[in-house]
Amino acid sequence: MHSKKLMAVVLLSGAGLAQAFAPQAGTWVVSSELDGKPGRGLAIDVQNDTFVMQMYAYESSGQPTFYLATGKIANDQVAAPLIRYTGGRYLGSGPLSGKEAGNVGTVRFRFTSGATGYITLPGESEKAISRFNFGYAFAASSLVGIWALTSLGSEGLVADAAQLTSNLGPTSTGNGLVATSDGLFGCEHQTSGGLAGNVLCIKINAQGQLQRSYVFAYSVNEGEGYSQRSGTGTQQLLSVRRLTTPQGVGTGLVYKSDEQQSVVEHPALRFHMENIATGGSLN
Incomplete structure (x- = not known):
């Protein structure tokens, strides 16, 4: 999906709301x-x-x-x-x-x-x-930390939280897949294809089946975009919030993890990341 289409989706999804967004403080x-x-x-x-x-x-x-x-x-x-x-x-x-x-x-x-x-x-x-974004480069290292992703639409309110811990290396469309310790959730800055300039996140289950995808643009600690459940064409308006910096410093009221866990990459995570980034289906 082209980034201009992403913007249109966000605006259309917000139709009917009193205000689709507020300027970031x-x-x-x-x-x-x-x-x-x-x-x-x-x-x-x-x-x-x-x-x-x-x-x-x-x-x-x-x-x-x-x-x-x-x-x-x-x-x-x-x-x-x-x-x-x-x-x-x-x-x-x-x-x-x-x-x-x-x-x-x-x-x-x-x-x-x-x-x-x-x-x-x-x-x-x-x-x-x-x-003014002076602290986070368009790089994999900027995605490390705890993120909250909340979407709203025909499915109702859907919320996910993920602690991204390690860079597993780039896919064919991005600059570094950063995943959770269980390897079932990962995000990557997209550098080529229709989603270039956005962050793409993928959630899978233990069997490697795609559960949900997230596409958003963010500045500093906040982002906007859409999420989509596997097997549906319905997109939900997405709000994203960074809860900790890559150094584990909270950006709000969050817990602090005591241990840094190693990451085991699930092979299906990379497959679904590249498939969606190149225009594949969500099935």
Whole structure:
């Protein structure tokens, strides 16, 4: 399945929901300005339908400054006044309170996924923005850890959790199959074929029969995509959450494993991974 089709599936699966996704909380950047040098950045958070954005930027004189915008997000879009502030505490100062220094105009956002979108700042044209991923490369090593995968659709609510422990080497379509210790669940970044740019996960039983597949794109600790049970053409809207880093550090409230277990690869896991990645059936 082509990645554009994946996006269409996600959007269609989300139809009927009040909101298909919320922007991920964290550091965002103007994509075209990401050159490794100091520049502008955005801190975005959404709680319920309240959207907050803090922006660090510069005055025409070169002095640094920051702005705050708050508003309601609806249909993945926000329009809010962009307020500049001055004063307030500095390093080593006593108690001081910042003050509003004027409304510089309206800032507008439209989000195309939980990790991508567009911003229109006062006096500027619309520009692409994205969640800043500085900790996880598009590599097998970034998949190690505990993951929670929850899908919703005609099958109802389906949840899986997997602790991916070791890289078993690449399949013909990816850069490294990372599996659980029992060899019955594995995920891989796809580098070729119709799923290139996404993560493909496969769940099998002890007899090597395919149970479910997962396809998603993720940024930092969160992902979106679809899951599909073997033998059906029905795709479920999928939400993915990383629960621990590859070093075993929790990203939320999770348990810590005491032992690192060795992995035994089930030969059927690799077969189903390559079969689905190259357009094979789920039967």
